Structure formats: structure tokens, C-alpha cells
Amino acid sequence: MKSVQNKFPLKVLLSYLVLGALVVAVGFFLYAEFKGYLGITSEISEDKKYIETGTLVNLVYETDGLSKLALLTLKNEDYARYQSKSDSLYQKIGSIKELISNERQKAQLDSINSLFTEKNSNIEQLRMLKINNQYDSSLDDILREFKKLDTTMGKLVLENYVNNPAVLSKRERRYWQVYIDYLNSTITRDNPEVKKTLVDSMLVATRYIVREAKRQNSKARIALAEKENELIRNDLNISRQLRGIISTFDAEVNKNYIQDNALKEAAVKRTRDILKIAAGIGFIVLLLFTYIILTDFFKAERFRRNLKQEKKYSEDLLKSREQLISTVSHDLKTPLNTIVGYSGLIENTPLTEKQQYYIQQITSSSHYVNKLVDDLLDFSKLEAGKIPLEQIPFSLENLIRQVADSSGDIHSQKNVKLEVDIASSLQQRMFKGDPLRIQQILTNLIGNAFKFTEEGEISILVKELQKDEDSSKTNLIQIEVKDTGIGISKEKQELIFKEFTQAETDTATRFGGYGLGLAISKKLTELLSGSLKVKSILGEGSTFTVTLPLTPSEFIVTSPKAVTSENLISLKAVLIDDDASMTALLKELFEQLKIDTYTFHRFSDFKTAGITEFDFVLTDIQMPETSGFEILRALQNKEISSFTGQPVIAMTGSRDHTEQHFYDVGFSALLKKPFSKDALVAALHKVFPNRVGAVKPSEIQTSAAIANEHFDLTLLQSFLGKEDGLYEVLQVFQDQTVKDIQQLKKAIKTSDFETINAVSHRMLTMFRQICAVQVIPILEALEHTSTQTTTPEESIELFENLQVKIDELMKALKQPVS
Known part of the structure; x- marks a missing residue:
């Protein structure tokens, strides 16, 4: 077993070391790959440069489109949109420049910036030229009005003879104009109010001025047209250069992006391969580890089952030893008391020296055995923690x-x-x-x-x-x-x-x-x-x-006062005990003490009885429905209206609590079963020192009529004194025992351990009063049975033994009773 215990941790330790080494190795490789991966992406994110470059290209085309729109419409709002988009383009160039560290790419961005600045200047100049061309059309309008005036005044104009003068050449226009001037000179005016010479002079002068202005303006327009053509050529050249630089820049960024992605994919592939290899090795190690663990686990499980069986065997052995010691002690005590008692009686008779020596040896040996029994009982209780x-x-x-x-x-x-x-x-x-x-x-x-x-x-x-x-x-x-x-x-x-x-x-x-x-x-x-x-x-x-x-x-010991039993004063008692024979016994005893008694088997009966006057309550502690402690709490909580703080006396056969515990919870006195009449009177004297006197211990001679190997009625007779009372109590005891045996039999068949415990405890009270030493150990064993400690077969065996012993007891009781 020891070698197995040493090997098991070593195997587990080695398995964990292998798994740990694998984890460390994989972690190292993954860290190296991750570090390389970060090296690819930590310089500057190519993804971001790629996206920003695409955005720049789009901005260039959007700006170019808006410039054409502004030149076409010559509206201020379209030109403002063009200027706003131009500002965005400048900002985008600046942001991309911050992302890159390549000097060549930065130079390309500077070239784009300067070309775009030059392009903006050209666009502005073209726009101004177009705006100026709008002013030249006003002179043509003036000339058209003069023509309308000539027509109004009866003069002929070129449009009267040619539908579309614009298609005429300069020579044809000049010929037509000479002809029309001749015709106008020959036409007679019907308006005598207008002086022909004056009007003609004004029109000629005005027309000359306008034509001269138009001639000068035409020269300027030709110059502007030439300038506009030059600007358009420059703009086309700038746009071509921009597209070329941006295409080159975009190609470089795209190339870097593809390269970085390829490196990333390679790093991810290597990591995936490492993980696959590690998973394979880990799976193999895990299988080996699982095999080792399961093998040792099943070994340990076998040892655990063996230990559990040994533990159960030890517990059963201890339990059997405790029960044996308890049974043997009880069986030894009675004959020892008989031996010591009769030895004392013999010592008081005339004896020879040799007989005196024999008696001394008997007495000494009896005391030795008695002390051994006491020590065995104490040791058993100490081991069980029951002292x-x-x-x-x-x-x-x-x-x-x-x-x-x-x-x-x-x-x-x-x-x-x-x-x-x-x-x-x-x-x-x-x-x-x-x-x-x-x-x-x-x-x-x-x-x-x-x-x-x-x-x-x-x-x-x-x-x-x-x-x-x-x-x-x-x-x-x-x-x-x-x-x-x-x-x-x-x-x-x-x-x-x-x-x-x-x-x-x-x-x-x-x-x-x-x-x-x-x-x-x-x-x-x-x-x-x-x-x-x-x-x-x-x-x-x-x-x-x-x-x-x-x-x-701080307690001060005082000498007890000598009192007699002659000062008993009538009292009224409430007696609560689920054992009918015990209540009959105590009722008979109280009658001898001139104490009126109300007897109840359940606390609920007391609650509904409506008793308005009583001096004290005597209650059993362990009862099936309501325990003595619960009765005390109910009284303290005023569940009985007539309870005004009267003393409550406890009686119990259990040794689970100390005497002080009963006083701490509120009981006025305690009687430990089995108790004598003197003990009861002493308890009443303690509670009512001025109404009940203490009695001297009874000196009742034990006779063969009231004691044998099955029972001892000395204690019971000390209660009752009269033969009639003793007969009545024993009759109630026998009747109640028959009922209890039937109830126990049903509980044993159904393995109702709660009922078994309760009935056994109730029966123990009276069996202890009559010192039925052969029955008491069996009832004590049944009182502590449970599903965890007792099998159904064991409980059946205990019950069968109980029936045999009770039958022998009942047969023996019929002799003194009858």
C-alpha cells in the first residue's frame, strides 16, 4: 500500500511535467510567431494606408468633377463646394503623409500637393474669364435695340432682307449693308415733326460708339479665349500628372499591402501548423496521462472500498463493544450489588477468623470488579463522546x-x-x-x-x-x-x-x-x-x-436544615407523560402525598382541558408529539392562560444534557429516571421549601417477593407503600406493555425507525422503575436504531429478543402480583 501511494504521485507529477513542457514549448513558438506578426503590422498599418490612398483617389476625381461643374454654372455655391472638397483633399494628403515613412512616397505626395495648388489657381482664373465674357453680350444687346429703333423709324435693316445674318460672310454683310443704306437714303419720311438730319446724326454717332466698344471688346475676348485655352491645356496637363503620380503611389501602397498580407498569411500558417503538431502531441500525452490516472484511480478506488469496509467493520466492532460493555455492565451490576449487600450482612454475623478473611476477599474482589465495570462504562462513553x-x-x-x-x-x-x-x-x-x-x-x-x-x-x-x-x-x-x-x-x-x-x-x-x-x-x-x-x-x-x-x-455553601416529612401541604399538580404506566404510578404516589393530580398523555390535551388552577407541572422530556422543552417554551409564551410562572419539573431517562442545562432553559428541578419517592419529595422540597418537607431516606427491606433476576420492585414499592397501589400500577404497566409491543411490531415490519425510537423510549421509563435489567439494554438499543446504523434484519432480531425477555418478565411478575 505504501509503495502504491508513493508511485501514484510520481506518475502524476511526471505526466504534469510532460504536459507543462509541451505547453512551454508551444507557448515559445507561438510567442515568436506572434512577435513576428506584430513586427509586420507594428510599423504602420498597410490596411490603413491602402484605405486612405483609395480615399485620396476618390477625392481627386470628386474635386475634378466639382471644378468642371463650377466652371460650367459659374454659381458661387458650386464654387464653394469645390473649395471645400479641395480643403478635404489637402487634409487627406497631410494625413497620408503622417502614415508613411517612405521618403519617395512623401515626395510624391508633395508633388501632388503642389500640382493641385497650381490646378486650383488655373480653375480660379478660368472662372474669372468666364464671368467677364458674360459682360460682352451687353454690347450686342445695345446694337439690337438700335436696329429695332431703326425699324420703328421706318429705316430698313439687314434682317428685313436676310433671315439669318449670322451665316453671312463679312464681305456679303458689307454689300448688303451698303445696299440697305442706299435704300434708306431714298425713303421719304412721313413724320414732319422729327428732324431727319438730327436723328440720323445721333443714331450714327451712337452706333459708331457702340461698334467701337464692341471692336475693342472683341479684341479682349480673343485674348481671353487664348488665355482660357492655355489654362485648359495646363489643367489637362496637371490632371494627367496627378493621375500618374496617384496611380504610382496607389500601386506602391497596393504592392506593400499584398506583401504584408502574404507575410501575415505565412505567419498564420506556421502558427496553425505548430498548433496542429502540439495538439497531436498533447492528445497522445493526454491519452497516456488518462491511462495512468485511470489505472491508479481504479487501484485507489479498490483501496478506498477496502478502507470503507474496514472502517465499517471497525465502527460495527466499536458499536458492538460499546453495546457489549453496556449490557455486561448492567448484567454485572445487579449480582455485584447482591454480593456486596449479602457480604455486608454476613460480616455483621459471628464469623471465624478464616470466614472473616474469606468475606474480606469477596468484598475486595467485588469492589474491584465494580470499579472495573465503572471504568469500562466511562471509557466507552468517553470514546463515544457521550459524557x-x-x-x-x-x-x-x-x-x-x-x-x-x-x-x-x-x-x-x-x-x-x-x-x-x-x-x-x-x-x-x-x-x-x-x-x-x-x-x-x-x-x-x-x-x-x-x-x-x-x-x-x-x-x-x-x-x-x-x-x-x-x-x-x-x-x-x-x-x-x-x-x-x-x-x-x-x-x-x-x-x-x-x-x-x-x-x-x-x-x-x-x-x-x-x-x-x-x-x-x-x-x-x-x-x-x-x-x-x-x-x-x-x-x-x-x-x-x-x-x-x-x-x-461566589456561591456560599450553607448547612442543610433538618426537616421532616410531616409538614406536607396539599398541592395541585399537572402531570404530562406519554407512558400510561408511569402516569398511573405517579398518580398513585401523589395521592399518598395528598397532591391532587391532573394527568395527560399529550400537551394538546392539557391545552384543551381548561384547567384554571395548579401549583406545578411535572413533564417528561422525550415524547413523540411535544417534547418537554417545547412544553416549557409554550408555557413561557402564555399558551396556557392559567400559567402564571408556576414551577416546571422535568423528568428524563436521557443523559444527553447536563443537569445545569435544564436549569438554564428554565426548569425548576430535574428528576432522572428511574427515581425514588425520596428523590421526588426532595425535588418538591426544593421547589416548595415552605410547603413540602424533605423526607428521610426510606429503609425498605428487599424481599424475595418483590425482587428476582427479572425485576426489582423495591424502587416502585418505595413510591407506593401499599400493596393495592402496587398491584394497580403493575396491572396498568402490563396492559400498556401489550399495546406498546403491538405498536413496535408494526413499526419493525415497516422499518419505521422514528416510531421504534419513540415507543422504545416511552417503554424504558417504566422498565427502569421496576429494574428490568434483561429488558432495558434491548430497549436502549432499539431507542437508538436508525437507517444508517441498523439493518431491518438486526431490528427484527432485537425485537424478537425483546419479546422473549418481556414474556419471561410478565410470567415472573404474575407471581408477586397474584
Whole structure:
């Protein structure tokens, strides 16, 4: 297993290293290609130059078109559009110039810029010439008006004889004009009011002036036409040069663009090839890696299943051991109590010295076995985490001195001196904690010190390591138990805290013991948030140091007052318990105590009963519908209108909570099942000190009529006293048991573990009251069954055993009852 665990991470590590190397190699090649790709595009984006160049060509053609439109229409708005487009062209040339770094291309752009400037100048001059030509037409209009005037005055004109004078040559026009002038000279005027000579003179003079102006203007027009032709030739030349330069520039940019794209495609192709190769290698490595992982996974899964089975087996073993210890302990306690009791009775009879020795050996062995049973139970509970801790006030000084005195008395025959040294700061002080567990730890340590010390001394040193000025905070207390015994070797000092382990192999033979005392003490110390350490030198002795955190208490111990049971005053009680036999028992007991009782099996019945007056409530804790804690909360929330803060007493057979927990949640007193009549009266005395007095413990002689191997009615008789009352309670118990068995049988068939737990818990109460030691362990096992811990076959087997034991119990009960 170990070798497999070492190989598995190595295989995985190698696989990851191969994949990592592949990733690094691919990453390196991709980075190199990407860097080259960026080198192609980082100089200046050829795409952008290509687009900008195309835009420039379009602007050139658009500007050329707008210039022709402006010259054609001679409108100001068309010329303004031409100027705006020209400005855009200049800006575009500037922006392209910023994009390129080639000096030749920049020179070409400068040439385009200068040629376009020259072209703009030509366009402006042509436009001005065309505007001036519009003014020449006015002279022709004046001459046409003169002709109309001649016609009006009766004079003949060329148009009277020629339809289209414009088609005549100069010579033909001159001949026609001489002829028309002759005819006009011969025509007689009918208008005597106009002086012919004066009018003719004015017309001739005016016509001469106009013609002279037209002649001069024609000369200017010819010159302008020549200039216009020159400008048009220049514009054509400039346009041709522009197209040539732009075509060259566009071709260069296009060529660079194609080259860059080719380089990019080559880089992308190389990258694609690298990725294909890497993917192929990666796929092969991944298959290999997957094979290795799956192989090891299935191996690990097999080991995991094996471990799970072993874990389940261990848990079942621990559970069986715990159940065995619990069952054996219960089975041992009853005969041990009988042995010890009868041994005590025999000791009080006249005995020979030999018989006295025998009795002492029986008593000693009985106490030894009894302590072993207690230790086994405690150890089992510690391992299962089922030992609850209490926080009650106690005197540390008194506790230590009592344990020391008790141990000294037990080992008084040994020549060992016992000294107790308690720091003055700890004397006469009270602390909060669990005195029972601290007493158990000290008893084990001091007992071991006596056991392994034949002569010499044992010293108990108690001091305060840490004291907080705030009295409500925890103080750290150290208790040292030092002896001059056989000591423990250094290599064995850790072993002594393991269960069923002793320092040397012959220790049990020489000194006795079973190796649980120190293991229990260690676990109890840790449970109390403390520590237990040992220092020892072989042959010189050992020192066990217990360090415990304890909280100071202001509680003051007062001596109990001597009271009698003669001052019982009538009370009214509300009793809530789902167990009919338990309610019958308690009702009978309350009648003897002159306490009126209202009994209910469910809290809901109490709520609807309408009881207006009662003095206290006695409730079971674990019930199927409403728990005792829920009943307490309901009462505190005023769900019962007649509840005005009366005491609520809890009774439970569970050990899940500490006694202090019940007081913290609001209960006034606690009765732990099974409890005696004296315990009940003591609880009532605690709640009603002025109305109920404490009784002296009953001294009821156990007889063969009320006790045997199946049951012990001593506790029950201590409640009832009268035979009639005992018979009545047992009759109710037998009837209720028959009903419970039927309910359990149905629940077992359907594997209804919730009902099984509830019924078993309810039955346990009365079976504990009659000390049915053969039935109680089975009911306790059924009370804790669940789908996770118990199979249906196991629950059926438990139920069949329960039926057998209950049948034997019922047969045995018929003898004393009848």
C-alpha cells in the first residue's frame, strides 16, 4: 500500500511535467510567431494606408468633377463646394503623409500637393474669364435695340432682307449693308415733326460708339479665349500628372499591402501548423496521462472500498463493544450489588477468623470488579463522546482533601506518608466546574501513586498558575501528584496513557490493574479543556501534573436544615407523560402525598382541558408529539392562560444534557429516571421549601417477593407503600406493555425507525422503575436504531429478543402480583 501511494504521485507529477513542457514549448513558438506578426503590422498599418490612398483617389476625381461643374454654372455655391472638397483633399494628403515613412512616397505626395495648388489657381482664373465674357453680350444687346429703333423709324435693316445674318460672310454683310443704306437714303419720311438730319446724326454717332466698344471688346475676348485655352491645356496637363503620380503611389501602397498580407498569411500558417503538431502531441500525452490516472484511480478506488469496509467493520466492532460493555455492565451490576449487600450482612454475623478473611476477599474482589465495570462504562462513553459535563459550584480544597483522605484510608496498611499542600489563595474558595470528573481524575492518580509506592511519601501540591483580576474569568489551576515509587522509563511514558497498556509487561502481575485508569484520566482532563503530563525517573518516582481551567464562583455553601416529612401541604399538580404506566404510578404516589393530580398523555390535551388552577407541572422530556422543552417554551409564551410562572419539573431517562442545562432553559428541578419517592419529595422540597418537607431516606427491606433476576420492585414499592397501589400500577404497566409491543411490531415490519425510537423510549421509563435489567439494554438499543446504523434484519432480531425477555418478565411478575 505504501509503495502504491508513493508511485501514484510520481506518475502524476511526471505526466504534469510532460504536459507543462509541451505547453512551454508551444507557448515559445507561438510567442515568436506572434512577435513576428506584430513586427509586420507594428510599423504602420498597410490596411490603413491602402484605405486612405483609395480615399485620396476618390477625392481627386470628386474635386475634378466639382471644378468642371463650377466652371460650367459659374454659381458661387458650386464654387464653394469645390473649395471645400479641395480643403478635404489637402487634409487627406497631410494625413497620408503622417502614415508613411517612405521618403519617395512623401515626395510624391508633395508633388501632388503642389500640382493641385497650381490646378486650383488655373480653375480660379478660368472662372474669372468666364464671368467677364458674360459682360460682352451687353454690347450686342445695345446694337439690337438700335436696329429695332431703326425699324420703328421706318429705316430698313439687314434682317428685313436676310433671315439669318449670322451665316453671312463679312464681305456679303458689307454689300448688303451698303445696299440697305442706299435704300434708306431714298425713303421719304412721313413724320414732319422729327428732324431727319438730327436723328440720323445721333443714331450714327451712337452706333459708331457702340461698334467701337464692341471692336475693342472683341479684341479682349480673343485674348481671353487664348488665355482660357492655355489654362485648359495646363489643367489637362496637371490632371494627367496627378493621375500618374496617384496611380504610382496607389500601386506602391497596393504592392506593400499584398506583401504584408502574404507575410501575415505565412505567419498564420506556421502558427496553425505548430498548433496542429502540439495538439497531436498533447492528445497522445493526454491519452497516456488518462491511462495512468485511470489505472491508479481504479487501484485507489479498490483501496478506498477496502478502507470503507474496514472502517465499517471497525465502527460495527466499536458499536458492538460499546453495546457489549453496556449490557455486561448492567448484567454485572445487579449480582455485584447482591454480593456486596449479602457480604455486608454476613460480616455483621459471628464469623471465624478464616470466614472473616474469606468475606474480606469477596468484598475486595467485588469492589474491584465494580470499579472495573465503572471504568469500562466511562471509557466507552468517553470514546463515544457521550459524557456530559456539569458546571456547578464546588470547593476545590474540600474535594482534594476528601479524595486524599479516602485514598489514605484505603491504603493505610502501607508505610507511605501522604501530604497535601494547597496554596493559601485557593483555600476557602469556590469554583464552577464538574467536581465528579475532577474527583475521578484525582482518585486514579492518587490510587496509582499508592499502588506503585511501597514505602516513602506521596505529596499533592495545588497552586494557581494564572489569576485574572476579573473574578468572572477562568483561573488556571495546577495539581501535582508526586510519589517516590518505582518510576517509569522515558520511552514508556507515552504508552501509559493508552488504554489497557501498562509501563512494563509484569506490572499487572506485580501490582494488578487493567490499564484504564490513566487513559480515562487523560481523556477526562482533555474533556475539561485541561492537560495531564508526567515526569518520571525510573527507580526514583513519578510526578503527574494536572492543569485545569476553573471559573471562580461566589456561591456560599450553607448547612442543610433538618426537616421532616410531616409538614406536607396539599398541592395541585399537572402531570404530562406519554407512558400510561408511569402516569398511573405517579398518580398513585401523589395521592399518598395528598397532591391532587391532573394527568395527560399529550400537551394538546392539557391545552384543551381548561384547567384554571395548579401549583406545578411535572413533564417528561422525550415524547413523540411535544417534547418537554417545547412544553416549557409554550408555557413561557402564555399558551396556557392559567400559567402564571408556576414551577416546571422535568423528568428524563436521557443523559444527553447536563443537569445545569435544564436549569438554564428554565426548569425548576430535574428528576432522572428511574427515581425514588425520596428523590421526588426532595425535588418538591426544593421547589416548595415552605410547603413540602424533605423526607428521610426510606429503609425498605428487599424481599424475595418483590425482587428476582427479572425485576426489582423495591424502587416502585418505595413510591407506593401499599400493596393495592402496587398491584394497580403493575396491572396498568402490563396492559400498556401489550399495546406498546403491538405498536413496535408494526413499526419493525415497516422499518419505521422514528416510531421504534419513540415507543422504545416511552417503554424504558417504566422498565427502569421496576429494574428490568434483561429488558432495558434491548430497549436502549432499539431507542437508538436508525437507517444508517441498523439493518431491518438486526431490528427484527432485537425485537424478537425483546419479546422473549418481556414474556419471561410478565410470567415472573404474575407471581408477586397474584
